[in-house]
């Protein structure tokens with residue numbers, strides 16, 4: 001691991017950590033925390049962390065601030081912001097009681113390339129403020145874990161063999177979300193996709209309900225796409241959806257809620273009822289052919 | 290198999306809401322409520338397991354009097370009975386406090402399997418299931434898309450990032466946090482709705498469980514300071530008003546400015 005701006009790196013090594021299990025990871029990290037006595041423990045907000053961090057924190061009587069998106073320091077205390085109500089509201093959270101405190105940081109909330117150059121601590125606006133750090137020392141830590149501690153048995157990773165569609169190859173994607181209301185309305189979006197020569201994508205609830213096959217799901221659990229144009233129709237723009245499409249060159253959003261988070265990543269948008277806007281769009285496309 | 294399904298009632302997606310004057314929660318008076326989406330799938334998973342292997346499904350729900358509606362719906366869909374942990378201010382609870390209530394309420398139950406939703410649509414911590422497993426001393430898995438009973442335990446399918454999956458085996462009793470989409474959600478039948486009225490709901494007061502309430506409560510490790518509307522950094526060109534005109538403007542931009550069509 002690149003020892004960027006770090007004082008010290010612990011390499012936690014044990015044969016029983018090779019395959020991830022929440023039991024082994026919790027045991028190992030608890031032992032490391034006893035040794036290192038940190039005040040704050042930060043994790044990336046990944047599916048794996050989501051699986052063991054709540055258990056680790058709870059075993060110490062703590063709650064982790066999961067999915068933090070930014071921070072500030074107020075009177076020497078850390079204040080973390082996180083999203084509530086699927087991104088409609090933010091909340092500021094503050095740690096109380098004794099260390100250690102736990103948090104997981106949402107994907108994309110912090111960017112490694114915004115740090116100063118290798119070996120320098122970040123100063124204001126990322127400017128180096130002092131001499132480069134020497135490379136951090138790597139200390140090996142061997143936790144005590146026995147096979148009997150591990151109650152779950154993880155098997156091989158696999159992909160669904162059915163997945164044949166590669167949305168990543170599409171130049172234009174028209175994606176539909178829960179705003180479409182029912183399966184019977186999907187043809188409306190299909191018509192638009194046809195008029196644009198686009199592939200059809202979807203947010204998770206549409207695939208969960210079986211209205212479109214899973215292979216069309218865009219987002220952290222589905223496909224990651226970056227087409228020339230991504231059109232999101234009746235999709236609110238939850239963070240798990242955004243990570244799958246925000247690298248698209250041009251993003252268009254159609255949503256009746258002007259405050260929907262999708263408009264933050266959109267280049268163009270129509271605020272309105274998709275049942276009026278989409279037919280009008282099909283017509284406008286045909287007219288301008 | 291005795292299956293407990295923890296369900297939460299959350300503000301309905303389409304309900305009108307604003308931040309309460311306290312700044313710490315939302316104005317409840319304006320809201321309508323529904324079962325949390327992932328929890329609806331957890332209930333579905335529980336009911337399917339019961340249909341395949343027999344046993345009992347017990348719905349477990351913490352919240353104020355209004356959650357009786359959600360409990361009744363769970364019973365109408367096929368849960369055999371329910372436990373209602375009465376707690377008047379669910380917005381004030383963090384997932385550890387909630388899990389402590391749920392764990393205490395399960396004290397006399399000894400379930401084989403506890404199911405929860407992966408994440409709530411309101412607070413969205415995504416932690417209550419895994420914490421509850423820790424408090425109950427159970428093995429667990431989260432983000433689960435399938436649960437199969439097998440000899441000596443269960444095999445679950447965990448969802449990982451980017452379309453990857455993993456099977457995990459574990460003995461019972463265990464706790465599984467269910468991800469949305471695990472099966473097709475059923476509707477309550479008329480018969481189910483009728484039957485629900487005769488099913489048992491055990492009510493326990495949160496204060497009587499010895500884990501909540503001003504005195505007995507362990508100190509919170511995280512406090513919510515305030516709720517606020519996120520600052521929207523909008524860079525989108527928005528077209529509003531008449532759909533026909535807006536559509537024509539958009540097509541024009543896409544053709545001549547973005548040059549994507």
Ligand SMILES: Cc1cc2nc3c(=O)[nH]c(=O)nc-3n(C[C@H](O)[C@H](O)[C@H](O)COP(=O)(O)OP(=O)(O)OC[C@H]3O[C@@H](n4cnc5c(N)ncnc54)[C@H](O)[C@@H]3O)c2cc1C
Nearest residue numbers: 177178179203204219220221222234235236238241256274
């Ligand atoms: C671990 C995990 C993984 C996940 N993975 C994914 C993933 O891979 N992909 C994914 O998409 N989600 C994923 N999700 C779910 C995600 O959090 C959101 O719940 C989901 O993206 C919401 O889908 P949506 O925007 O279609 O629905 P909603 O959030 O319900 O939004 C519907 C939108 O439609 C608008 N609308 C309603 N009616 C109309 C109308 N008539 N005209 C115009 N607009 C209208 C509303 O204003 C709203 O903005 C995941 C969640 C978790 C916890």
